[in-house]
Amino acid sequence: MGTPPKLTGAPPSSARGPAAGAPGAELLEGAITVLGLPEPEMVAALSSWPRERALDLFTAIAQLRAFDERAVILQRQGRIGTYPTFYGEEAVQVASVRALQNQDWLFPTYRQTAVATLRGCPPLVPLLMWRGHPGGWHDVMKYRVAPICVPVATNFPHAVGAAWGAKLRHQELVALAYGGDGSTSAGDFHEACNLAAVMGAPVIFLITNNQWAISTPVSRQTKVRRVAEKAAGYGMPGVRVDAFDVFACYQVVQEAAERARRGEGPTLIEAIGYRLGPHGTADEPSLYRDQIADRLWEPMEPVRRTRLALVAAGLASEEELNQILAEAAAELRDIGDAVESCSPASIQEIAGSVHRETPWELLPEGLWEPTWTGCGDAGGAP
Amino acid sequence: MGTPPKLTGAPPSSARGPAAGAPGAELLEGAITVLGLPEPEMVAALSSWPRERALDLFTAIAQLRAFDERAVILQRQGRIGTYPTFYGEEAVQVASVRALQNQDWLFPTYRQTAVATLRGCPPLVPLLMWRGHPGGWHDVMKYRVAPICVPVATNFPHAVGAAWGAKLRHQELVALAYGGDGSTSAGDFHEACNLAAVMGAPVIFLITNNQWAISTPVSRQTKVRRVAEKAAGYGMPGVRVDAFDVFACYQVVQEAAERARRGEGPTLIEAIGYRLGPHGTADEPSLYRDQIADRLWEPMEPVRRTRLALVAAGLASEEELNQILAEAAAELRDIGDAVESCSPASIQEIAGSVHRETPWELLPEGLWEPTWTGCGDAGGAP
Amino acid sequence: MTLELNMVEAITRGLSQLLEEDPAALLLGEDIGANGGVFRATAGLQDRFGPERVIDTPLCEAGFVGAAIGMCLVGLHPVVEIQFDAFVYPAFEQLVSQAGRFRWRTGGAYGLPLVVRLPYGGGTRAPELHSDSPETLFSHVPGLRVVVPSDPRSAGELLLAASRCGDPVIFLEPKRMYRRGRQAVPPTFVEGDLDHAVVVRPGDDLTVIAYGAMLEVAEGAAERLAQEGVSTRVLDLRSIYPLDRESLLQAAEETGRVLVVHEAPRHCGIGAEVAALLQEEVADALLSPTLRVTGMDLPFPLSQNEDDALPSVERVLAAAHAMLEY
Amino acid sequence: MTLELNMVEAITRGLSQLLEEDPAALLLGEDIGANGGVFRATAGLQDRFGPERVIDTPLCEAGFVGAAIGMCLVGLHPVVEIQFDAFVYPAFEQLVSQAGRFRWRTGGAYGLPLVVRLPYGGGTRAPELHSDSPETLFSHVPGLRVVVPSDPRSAGELLLAASRCGDPVIFLEPKRMYRRGRQAVPPTFVEGDLDHAVVVRPGDDLTVIAYGAMLEVAEGAAERLAQEGVSTRVLDLRSIYPLDRESLLQAAEETGRVLVVHEAPRHCGIGAEVAALLQEEVADALLSPTLRVTGMDLPFPLSQNEDDALPSVERVLAAAHAMLEY
Numbered sequence A, B: 001m002g003t004p005p006k007l008t009g010a011p012p013s014s015a016r017g018p019a020a021g022a023p024g025a026e027l028l029e030g031a032i033t034v035l036g037l038p039e040p041e042m043v044a045a046l047s048s049w050p051r052e053r054a055l056d057l058f059t060a061i062a063q064l065r066a067f068d069e070r071a072v073i074l075q076r077q078g079r080i081g082t083y084p085t086f087y088g089e090e091a092v093q094v095a096s097v098r099a100l101q102n103q104d105w106l107f108p109t110y111r112q113t114a115v116a117t118l119r120g121c122p123p124l125v126p127l128l129m130w131r132g133h134p135g136g137w138h139d140v141m142k143y144r145v146a147p148i149c150v151p152v153a154t155n156f157p158h159a160v161g162a163a164w165g166a167k168l169r170h171q172e173l174v175a176l177a178y179g180g181d182g183s184t185s186a187g188d189f190h191e192a193c194n195l196a197a198v199m200g201a202p203v204i205f206l207i208t209n210n211q212w213a214i215s216t217p218v219s220r221q222t223k224v225r226r227v228a229e230k231a232a233g234y235g236m237p238g239v240r241v242d243a244f245d246v247f248a249c250y251q252v253v254q255e256a257a258e259r260a261r262r263g264e265g266p267t268l269i270e271a272i273g274y275r276l277g278p279h280g281t282a283d284e285p286s287l288y289r290d291q292i293a294d295r296l297w298e299p300m301e302p303v304r305r306t307r308l309a310l311v312a313a314g315l316a317s318e319e320e321l322n323q324i325l326a327e328a329a330a331e332l333r334d335i336g337d338a339v340e341s342c343s344p345a346s347i348q349e350i351a352g353s354v355h356r357e358t359p360w361e362l363l364p365e366g367l368w369e370p371t372w373t374g375c376g377d378a379g380g381a382p
Numbered sequence C, D: 001m002t003l004e005l006n007m008v009e010a011i012t013r014g015l016s017q018l019l020e021e022d023p024a025a026l027l028l029g030e031d032i033g034a035n036g037g038v039f040r041a042t043a044g045l046q047d048r049f050g051p052e053r054v055i056d057t058p059l060c061e062a063g064f065v066g067a068a069i070g071m072c073l074v075g076l077h078p079v080v081e082i083q084f085d086a087f088v089y090p091a092f093e094q095l096v097s098q099a100g101r102f103r104w105r106t107g108g109a110y111g112l113p114l115v116v117r118l119p120y121g122g123g124t125r126a127p128e129l130h131s132d133s134p135e136t137l138f139s140h141v142p143g144l145r146v147v148v149p150s151d152p153r154s155a156g157e158l159l160l161a162a163s164r165c166g167d168p169v170i171f172l173e174p175k176r177m178y179r180r181g182r183q184a185v186p187p188t189f190v191e192g193d194l195d196h197a198v199v200v201r202p203g204d205d206l207t208v209i210a211y212g213a214m215l216e217v218a219e220g221a222a223e224r225l226a227q228e229g230v231s232t233r234v235l236d237l238r239s240i241y242p243l244d245r246e247s248l249l250q251a252a253e254e255t256g257r258v259l260v261v262h263e264a265p266r267h268c269g270i271g272a273e274v275a276a277l278l279q280e281e282v283a284d285a286l287l288s289p290t291l292r293v294t295g296m297d298l299p300f301p302l303s304q305n306e307d308d309a310l311p312s313v314e315r316v317l318a319a320a321h322a323m324l325e326y
């Protein structure tokens, strides 16, 4: 369930766009893209990218992919609980982290549970969270990555507050909040966008329009299927970009961050993609969408698409890229054991983590202080 | 406090627009207007209006004005509690009721507490509400006017549901929800607009942009001071109209209602005005806005402006219009006595009005059924 | 002829019966159409009744709960599904400031035939905010009815009653029980009784009051106590607000000891209300304090620790023994 | 040298002291700038501290409460004003699903220095939804502190403590007491004690527990009881969550009778929790049931009937007499 049925037979020769007839492909029209350009132009565009940066981006994509595939396996093995795969969204997630600086804040949702690992958080930590271990929280201050946000859209105001607050304190800092097409229907999205625009908060709303909210198609989510068109109503720029294109997404996030740093306020970025996988491991897409049609989007799958482009642009060889993928996968091959071997926490420890001084109400039987041991670095900070 | 300081000396000769230098006057640019036209065109435009309809509109304006002035007096006399005057918003409110049909639903806020009276509800009823009498609720089903909504923006989804529900039941019906510039910042506004557009609900969002939310200017409420520009983000038309112009507002609401009846879905109407009075009787505008500058909007005051126009267009004489005003005022001269003479309700009656069958918890001492007597028709229905 | 259904199947059946018998009934929620809801409680209903009666909404709980209020005004009887417990919070204002106050605002004249279905509670190894028990909050808010079924039959019967009672009902479905075994139910449900708690097991020495998934725990404890020779009455509360005062007082008078079990946090929970009520009204009949075995005052733990926070047979037994030895 | 201030003046002073002493403190809310807030609690503060520390927000409670959470992450100490009690409901999800869970989500490492000021309660002849008492709801929600001052001095002192305690605090201000008389306060407030209830009147025969505006009612009743020769202790709870367990048990043990007064609805209110706790822990010390004099389980009545719903000295006396004669 974690990954959709792969294309049978030969992979499509080109990775410029989805195969003909892919549902919602028209949304890509007019979106900023590099990998979607005709090959000569694409190669020309990539030639301006330093090889190191290009390889770094590919490596990060490989790491996210390795995490996601490993997590899906661990879920199938019953070693972690239900898990929302981000298969296919690696490119936009990597670009969002790499195009920002380490002092910038990220506000992820359940769909970006590994972005903290791109800032050095051990992959064990998010996996522990999905295992339901209370040690599965990364150190938010150390990485400047907020806790994973489960209630849709509630992370948007947080990002606005962090960015606006930093502006008030004259700290040079940008905040980026992630969301999906479904999140744009929620009141908190609106209140956050409006507040950010009024206050000129240096925040980026990065909406990955993967065209589905569980079983709900974007056409039923909003009459304006182009999410970026919502920006005008707030008086902020809206930018549309190819979500499967790490280079285009990098540029767009970087430009938005520069605007923010120049004091020009928020930007709404719509990264147009398609949810290649199920909503999560408990989801059954066959109930509500045409699995055959969905496969027409497979050519856009970021690992393959980026690799084809890097090779075509002569920035790397197929071999070294496969090497990177292999290493990323190897890194995580045995992490399931680490996940399982992490000693469980006691309810007393958990009760001690709710307030600064634990009220007697929390645990009539008596109180303990939290001491997460051997579980990544979650909560490890003072 | 109920009405602002009147202009001293001679009233401005023209009522086409606010006096030069009026704050926020530029928002009127491009707004649909009849009374804002140069006099010859204005007269030509009015000539197409049947005299009866024109007089009916003026009469309704006079009635709302009489209600508002009386309510302010009763508040000063301590016979009712704090009261949010709608001084200056009579034109748009009258137009919204008269341009719709009696089967259409209205969803008023604290700022439109007398609209039910334009559908036959005794003025006593809303006055009783402001007195804090539990009988002060009009019969919502009889008038198809929802209860007064106090929490800003929460009435928008109700209007969407009524309109959408009627559409599902194939009832020919439109719903109109009122709101202010401040209400557009709230999540419920967004969720309602988006839901209405997706479902094609025959609903009208009538936003009176009076440029203030208590002490907060619209410039601090939204970066897009033209509220109508928010409509595009939902995929619905946005229309801008002169809020002090009963004729223009009538046209615009009628067109929106026709669109809705044709199955073309919701419309966002921005009625551009200016809050001529305080937010309410407890508000002290001198703390936060320039009372002198505010007076520059006084020429737009609907009673005077409409009267000047009707006379100029030869649709009525000054005398008969003054007669209408006098009668409207006379109607309510003694209503304060009726308000006071209404016998108070018992807490037992109130407790009996919360559930269909009153739970024992509500009144340990014992239960009574509600029997509102002699208080307008509130709750009178089966 | 009867059917053997689990709770979620019974709810599906109850909903389809509602849609069959009441042309004004309709269902609203996220992913309830083709997907049949994340718990499949509406599986097949959109195919049967069409997309105008089983409606997928955008992601906006306040918006569609508010819209359901408006639908009531034009004669519809909406049944709204909230996808998971904690996602009712965005709709909190619509429920508290609007739904619960509508009849009162109309002098008692008009109520809202609105049902909000809320899969709730822990024990399903779900992620954060997918295991809350918010019933206390709604029971403290005026104008709402709060109902919790405990088995397939009560789920179907109370659902029908909820939609027809004329007041807005927060209908909490113990999701942990959705697939916890089948029960014989009649081909069509009769309207359940919203006003009365049900004695699911008679007893004289002690009464354990529970609702929802905790019934199972209460019955498990009663069984163990029986082996000890303690005759334990188990009372299925079903209505959290209003409370069935008579049944509560009767339990105290007839068994002298009352123990309350719920998953929701302890502070100001239903257990507190029951304990306060009994000592106010029948203090003399009480042979021991009314003890509470409840969830803890902390965010519901992630899956590895949820069993630590959920009331268990052992915790109930410990409390029962303390009461019996009091 | 001391000052004579009423409660709203004391709050203004407490806020300005906070802004003076803590460069990271700032105020957010609707109309708190030039207008000084609808109750004038922030009057003059924007002039003194500038529009970057006393900030008028758009009309979006969820948005600015959520933004305040984000501000905490960059080292700010926001104090948010909600204009009236019922308008906190749109921010309910941000408080329940986010603010109260942040420290827990970080394994105890990071708390939110967030204060949400909430003018609350009845008795001011205000329109609908301007007189709610929502403290119970927040006290049932994990991770929040719920604090209620009762007089000018406690308002100033507890406000300072709330902003510095390291946990999110719902700070309920009994608006009915805002201008209810002045009290001598020091020129600068010391940090109040969030953990302990305060005996505001000693007594041995009976304890009346109250908070906020109900203190006045409790003291009025104690005065009348004194004339009858009944020595009544009055306990100002101050912290609704957590509760000061020791003071509660001590009151029960030393006076044998405990009566709880609050404006909030009765069902699952603080009175229920106190009554439940006492019978659990010190049943033997109780000479009578713990009675509750509370608001009613109905929408707070419009002004003409609000006195019927508010606890009064008479209602407290009636309950006290019942307890004394028990």
Ligand SMILES: Cc1ncc(C[n+]2csc(CCOP(=O)(O)OP(=O)(O)O)c2C)c(N)n1
Pocket (backbone or CB within 6 Å): A111, A150, A151, A152, A179, A180, A181, A182, A183, A184, A210, A212, A213, A214, A275, A279, C030, C059, C061, C083, C087, C090
């Ligand atoms: C307030 C709220 N309501 C409902 C849910 C249940 N839910 C989880 S993800 C999801 C769909 C979100 O879709 P989208 O925003 O497009 O993000 P995606 O999952 O596609 O990345 C829903 C309805 C939730 N988490 N929060």
Ligand SMILES: Cc1ncc(C[n+]2csc(CCOP(=O)(O)OP(=O)(O)O)c2C)c(N)n1
Pocket (backbone or CB within 6 Å): B111, B150, B151, B152, B179, B180, B181, B182, B183, B184, B210, B212, B213, B214, B275, B279, D030, D059, D061, D083, D087, D090
């Ligand atoms: C949710 C909510 N927050 C705050 C308030 C307090 N309040 C009442 S009216 C008002 C301003 C509304 O401004 P606007 O929407 O422009 O309408 P207007 O009063 O100008 O007609 C505020 C903040 C409220 N009623 N509801």
Ligand SMILES: [Mg+2]
Pocket (backbone or CB within 6 Å): A180, A181, A182, A208, A209, A210, A211, A212, A213, A214
């Ligand atoms: Mg999506």
Ligand SMILES: [Mg+2]
Pocket (backbone or CB within 6 Å): B180, B181, B182, B208, B209, B210, B211, B212, B213, B214
């Ligand atoms: Mg306004």
